[in-house]
Amino acid sequence: MFDWLKNVNENNEGYLVEENNGGQEELTIEKTIIVENAQHTLITDFFLHLHKSNTSISHIPIADKTTKDIIEKQIVPFFSECKLVRREDNSSIVEYMISKPIVAPKYENKVLESLNLQTSPSLFISKEFIVDSSKIEKINDLSLKGLIEFLRKCYQKEGFTIAVLLRFEDSLKENLAVRFFSGVCNELRLATNRQNVIYLDMYF
Structure with a gap:
């Protein structure tokens, strides 16, 4: 057994x-701009499944330009609350915070x-x-x-x-x-x- x-x-x-309340690094939070050419994929569905409740929040670190593009086209357009978290000096984007899905899983x-x-x-x-x-x-x-x-x-x-x-x-x-x-x-x-x-x- x-x-x-x-x-x-x-x-x-x-x-x-x-x-998890994050580290001590100074960060700023701003609303995101919804991009065009949204793509509903299994990546979209995975995060939709994580948000059965409107109270849950996902933090998605941005690793590189490719992952940022995926987040903005395949995740962000399908949630009503999406925010960018930047370093205080605005030198780089740290992560996205998403919550409140507006569609159901497709696949x-x-x-x-x-x-x-x-x-x-x-x-x-x-x-x-x-x-x-x-x-x-x-x-x-x-x-x-x-x-x-x-x-x-x-x-x-x-x-x-x-x-x-x-x-x-x-x-x-x-x-x-x-x-x-x-x-x-x-x-x-x-x-x-x-x-x-x-x-x-x-x-x-």
Whole structure:
């Protein structure tokens, strides 16, 4: 049972998730201008799934011109609140903040659907595990290639965490999302609240 998981900290007694309020760097926030030629893609759908609730906010770091172009054409036009976060001296754009989607997901994708994404996750984590990818029967989904390349570029430094609700049981290793992301991430972690997996941490 669970031979595909490695406990991150055997002595961990659980902890509350702290909200990320950013670092001490001076930043300014401004409204974005909606660009033309919007493109509804699976990248769009991924972030729409993350925003089932109008209260959730995503922070998307800008890695380079390519990722900035993807954000502005494939994400920003589909949310009613989008803001640029700049360094105080306006020397560079740090990230986009998005919330309140204005459309529904367009495409069907079994991997994304199997994540069972949540917008109001539990704040208590009892255990964290690293997925041993050598024990997982990995799958490929070429339709998600663009999404993975985007996430890898934007979140390479700090990783990417998503809130999910998946029953914590041995059969979870058959979940399509676990099988897919264990193959494309350098490290995949599961955070649980005893009964359920509530977060997936992806490190690229």
